[in-house]
Amino acid sequence: MSAQKTLPVIVVGAGPVGLLCALELARRGVAVTVIESEPSTTIDLRAGTFHPPTLEMLQASGVTDAMMAIGIQVPRWQARDREYGLIVEWDLSVLKDDTPFPFRLHLEQHRLTPILLNMLLEYSHAQVLFSHAFASLAQTADGVAALANTPQGEVRVEGSWLIGADGGRSLTRKAAGIGFDGYTWPERYSVISTTHDFAPAGYADNAYISDPEQWLAFFRMPDKGPPGLWRMTLPVQPDMTDEEVLAPAFAQNAINRAINAPASTRYPIVHQSVYNVHQRVANQFRAGRVLLAGDSAHVNNPLGGFGLNSGIHDAINLGEKLAAVVLGSASTDVLDLYERQRRTVAMEYVQNASIKNKQNLEEKDLPTRLKRFAELRDTAASPQKTREYLLMSSMINSIKRANAIT
Template sequence: MTEQKPVLIAGAGPVGLVAAASLVKQGIPVVVLEAGPTISTEMRASTFHAPTLDMLDDLGAAEAMIAQGIIGPRVQYRARDQSLIAEFDFRVLADVTRHPYRLQCEQFKLTRILHELMSKNPLYDIRFNARVENAIDHGEHVEAVLEDGTRIAGAYLIGADGAHSAVRKAAGIAFEGFTWPERFLVLSTEFDFASIIPGLADVSYYADPEEWFFLLRVPGVWRAMFPVRAEVSDEEVMTEAFARARFARVVEGRCDYPIKHTTLYRVHQRVAETFCRGRLLLVGDAAHINNPLGGMGLNGGVHDAVNLVEKLVPVLRGEADDAVLSLYDRQRRGVTVEHVQRQTIVNKQNLEARDPVAHQAFRDRMASTAADPAKAHAYLLGMSMINSLRRAAEIV
């Protein structure tokens, strides 16, 4: 290699550690700078799509993930009265992926698995309580400036430090987009909804003009997400009474679900104006954020990390000019705008459609697509993000 300094990675979340594992696998030393005192235990994202599992399999992490998660071969669209609008089976994608299903598994399990896989590798250095507050691109190398003033030199700095990325801000990269007026409420319960909803899939989206929602099963609990109107205060939303009222709308006559977790957050649709500027590079939430309908945020971040490493390794080895990194920007930013942002916005609009004609058109379209094997296969290529990866590969 012509460059001996390690690659610095801000953030030890799933995307940052995928980038680290991908680089270490290619013999590149990394220093991961994590703001927290240890690997995070936050649940947060929990859906892993087929091509993401293929990538994790290449890193040696998929088997342990699958053992700790729930394989979800089906996804459903339902109406508020529990009638089935459409059902899709990911197993039809067995011709294009080694993992024809969704895996439901909390993201902290992936970070622990990747950390353990790399823990004994001398190329892997992780430092906790090391929040990156600034970054300086010196042209031939970069420096990460930590909260305590410590400066750490590296060949490149990958910002995997979330929506409020210090790396993105240091690079002067705008984060363009908008914030949805409503907030999203995530509730989890140990109650098994499948025991009272016949045939319920592990991932089910409910289209309803009054209040859409979705149910998603992860090990030990069901998670439900509901929109919350802007005029409702945070204090009211976080009460047990509000949570029980939301759950009561899932199945009429039931409101006795034990509530294990409650999370309320604002939802944004934003994309960085560029994913790379000099030696400062962005992946995951530092580069793009979107609403969670479709489970595309975390998966898109993993796809970013794998794509970036494919471009960065030849540069570090002196086999390619760093201009190749602009191809990473074109490919990943391109598909983020074309596919991820557009699809997640459409997903939300479909579920919440208030106009009776639009609502019925969505139901008819979903039913027709699910009933036609060719259309269903094509639809699942998009839902599983295989199409977005194919599109990225076409961009030169």
Template sequence: MDQNADAYDVIIAGAGPTGLMLAGELALAGVRCRVVERREHRTQESRALGLHGRTMEVLHMRGVADEVLERANPVPRVRVSLGQSLFDMGKLVSDFGQLTIIPQGQTEELLEKRAVNLGVTVERGVTVTDCRQEGRTVHVTLEKEGRVWEESAPWLIGCDGSRSQVRQSMGAEFTGATYPYTIIVADVRLGVPLDDQLLIRVGRAGLVVATDFGNGWYRMGVIDRDKPWSDDPVTLGEVDATLKKLFGRDMRPSEPLWTSRFHIQERQAEFYRKGRMIIAGDAAHVHSPLGGQGLNLGIQDAMNLGWKLAAVVKGRAGEDLLDSYAAERRPVSQGVIKVTDIATRIMTSDQLPARVARKAVVAVASRIPRTHLTAVGHLSGVFTRYPAMAAATGASALVGTRVPDLRIASPGRSAENLYEALRTGSFVLIDTGSGAPLLPGVPESDGSLVRLAGRISYAPGPWRTPEVILVRPDGYCAWAGTRARAVAELPAALLRWVRS
């Protein structure tokens, strides 16, 4: 039977961080949204535990970052044992120049609370077993406790992980490879505490990524080149022996909270959208965990997709706007796959050329200021940009780049930061000049679609120059330039995003 055929605009498969973030974005725009999740409970283990700078900026744009920080351990520096190299994320022009350590379950809790408060329905213990499209409707077969039924909605989004049923129903190949070695993770206390909150120890036998939770426990992520795959559970004795081998001393691990082992894969979906079915997060891409990018990519996928899908659902844009989601996000995940693949292979190799290369690369990346900033900028996501945007508009080199948290003054309001102004999910138009309104032909410029702001009192680097900046709901620059050019070009730039 077909239940709730008209109850929801969007069904999301998966209540992990990607699905919950997307649900919140859709609900913020007034889209009726239902999330189904096969797990009975939120993630109980720490799992993905690091939120990078750009992800924290995104969460700050939606009012969640402060709650995250109340529970987290901010780590501003990463030490790599090769030459004792130090990567300092505090060098970034961001309020979140750090890796924010928080267990995945707590991230899910905060994102779910936001989504539910905005009216999202989340049902657990429900598995998507099949889905198909008929015209402008997607039919989803669901199963819970042996009961099988069908629900329909205009849109289905697969945030259902690397084994995504939605991706399989779309017919998208998940191409890539599996590494010949495995990773062991263990959340333990250490009898020999580390001097660094985040240490990457590299040796000929493999590597260890040690992360301090800030509460006495450490996450130990271990790749031992010589350890064969096993289906057996990870024991404390195995963790003890492996750490002793890779550290060269007894670390005395104890009181394990969670242990696991898994194969490392690098895969990317052939395409991200087929008609009214779309995938995001691990359903679209997986890669080596070195660098901790997975959860961060998923949340940023959701931030990119959310306002676009909402615009389509609400009739403000045509479906071709959704083409920009894959055009912008797929190259980002492809770049992460490429970089983490190279890094993992170099860092775990016992071959002399690789050992020489990793010492040289780490030394250059950590000690030359410009190279160091580039490395932490890309690692954090702060330097992520969307070249496809700039190619489509071409007004400024700033188009497609992340806009920092400018200090702005809005008409009739006291001064505030840009990321606070973005909390309604609207565009923000910063116009420092004077004269007639720049958007007389856009009736939604009353604040529901475009929020108007005036003077900038703080802007780093190149952001001091433009007289007019149009900021998308996800915090990226949609247009920038002089006021003279804005009069002629800005309406068309805005209509590209909301009247496609």
């Protein structure tokens, strides 16, 4: 497809959200230039769970098929408690009339980005400039310019619009003068991967273990191929140093504690990393010709797997609307609609649900914990309540909410 003749849309950040924004524009005939500070796409152990609406949205571009070819379909996930064991096992196949993808798909974020990059580079009107670190921008009435630092010196990139998809510390958000209200949790999150297989012990490919001291979330990930790796996320107390958290003993003890295994049990540990966790939403998703998407617009704790999923929902929504503006079939008002739809959902749904999930997993009050287990079992005993619960936790309701905003 040949592109329109105006200046390209600049996308800052070749993470999953930036590359998808670029792909959605390019496949509609809009020229795009992506600038990325790193020399290539990065290896990232963060996102790994994709919800049904995300797979539905990525179908038109062919991304879903490519993800399904290497990802793990996870129709069942568990709510467990360290002391009380299995509380409820949810089966997403009850959503088979609501979505063509009644499962979660597990795939590492760093296996998604090469898929997006390769698809994007099939368009001659798309270019990706690695080792270009966005530094500042200038907006005019009919365009925007980004200044980027490169190994060869400063480069000026001219564009018609600019999408900031440069993550939680977004310099584009700062350059556009947009605030990022919210807070950072005192505790950080550790991510650990092991080749040990937890399925024989009764763990579903995705399980959340509540514990007042140290909850833990399990995900079986595809890695380079079967049998894959088991990945865990758990909180780290603020007084621990990085050195302590990244020590092998921390991983061994954390797993043993979560599954009540003897303290001497040892697991082959493949990765360990640690992340800061925040709850923040940008005050605006649009400032003139600058638009924000993904983590640059909103960040949340990862419990529920909403961060990248909602970033992908931003990219799909924004890609279609900005392409229509650039190609002249819609007024710029649709970009304000993008902000209303996606910012509302970020505030009402993603922030509330991720905070609630965290509170549930770490609840210290025993009567409150037991009451929640009773509510979960009551929900699981009713097909109607189960469907409502899964429509919410699978983000299907968040998309309906966004689409209802006009």
